[in-house]
Amino acid sequence: MPNNHLVFLIAFCAVLSGCAGAPGVECHGTQWYRLGYDDGLADAKAERERYATSCGNDFNADQYQRGFQEGYSRRPQPAGGTKVQ
Numbered sequence: 001m002p003n004n005h006l007v008f009l010i011a012f013c014a015v016l017s018g019c020a021g022a023p024g025v026e027c028h029g030t031q032w033y034r035l036g037y038d039d040g041l042a043d044a045k046a047e048r049e050r051y052a053t054s055c056g057n058d059f060n061a062d063q064y065q066r067g068f069q070e071g072y073s074r075r076p077q078p079a080g081g082t083k084v085q
Contacts, residue, residue: 027051027054027055027059028058030055030058032059032060032061032063032064032067033064033066034067035064036048036063036064036065036066036067036069036070036071037067037068037070038067038071039064039067039071040067040068040069040071040072040073040074040075042071043075048061048064048065051064
């Protein structure tokens with residue numbers, strides 16, 4: 001059974017990438033902590049710049065970073081117990 005967080009992240013990124021950069025798209029109201037958490041869990045480090053560029057002042061870097069750090073710390077571990085790099 002696929003990881004629910006991963007499924008959510010993939011679906012969210014598909015929607016976001018289809019809208020990011022399109023004229024008139026609002027980023028207001030995005031749950032930046034949750035998005036950061038999901039990105040951290042998926043180790044999607046490059047996404048922060050894309051959100052900042054696409055959303056400008058609506059992007060909450062502090063919330064995103066806190067969520068990212070929390071998600072990153074909870075990434076799945078391989079059977080040997082070492083975090084995935």
